Amino acid sequence: MSDDANDDEGNEASGQTGTGEGEAGTDTEVDTDEGATFVSMPDMGSGGCEVPGSDECGPGMMCTLIYDSGWMLACVEEVEDPVAAGEPCFVDTVPYPERVDPCESGSTCWDVMEDGWGTCLAFCGDGDGDWGDEEDVCPAKHDCNFFKDLNGFGLCTPVCTPLEDDCPETCGCFWTGDAFWCVPLSESIPTGQPCSYINDCARDNICLDAAYIPGCEGSACCGHFCDLDQPECATEGTQCVAFFDEGTAPLEMENIGICIDPEAG
Secondary structure, X not given: OOHHHHOOOOOHHHHEEOOOEOOOOOOEEEXXXXXXXXXXXXXXXXXXXXXXXXXXXXXXXXXXXXXXXOEEEEEEEOOOOOEOOOOEEEOOOOOOOOOOOOEOOOEEEEOOEOOOEEXXXXXXXXXXXXXXXXXXXXXXXXXXXXXOOOOOEEEEEEEOOOOOOOOOOOEEEEEOXXXXXXXXXXXXXXXXXXXXXXXXXXXXXEEEEHHHOOOOOOOEEEEEEEEOOEOOOOOOOOEEEEOOOOOOOOOOOOOEEEEEOOOOX
């Protein structure tokens, strides 16, 4: 499959994720210009601490993200029974900084949907500052997703494969331009229907340029992933084509395919 299908800078579907979250009204945007992946956020200010999860805030307090006319790190009170990283978390749908973060120190409630539910994600670092290397911090099947405007740390984001059901129910496994990540579902649009963002589509699908999906009535439509070892495509006029160019597939992902018009690939 050509890079144009899954990495077209002119197509919103390849570069951004839509959002259903209530966090400060911001979208999550993936920036892949430099070959690394970042969470795009406004400039970060100073809110009284420098290293998330550190003990610099004192007993009963933790250093985490808040939003107060911009994202910043600040000391906030820990809850009595904090939620562990990787577990579902619930927050009242009130603006920062009034909102209480229910997660344990060293993590924050992220990808919060409109119903107030999200997931506690652990902070991680790039090895250059007060954090260790991300491999020493993030659990298995997680990558460190660095904040674009706060150098040195990010969040441990779940990685996945679209051929396995290894994401939470509220998430799908989507290609972000650098890796497959579990990203909250935005619309759950079915195969073949128009889409705008990579996570608009239902699980096992991804938003692709219209040229790759026969009969697409928009600028982009949802295409279904397939297994190259057992190539099956339900959409008429499509075949299971390798998602990655030859020799570029990550380890153990060589069999990932996508159902597209073979003439377009």
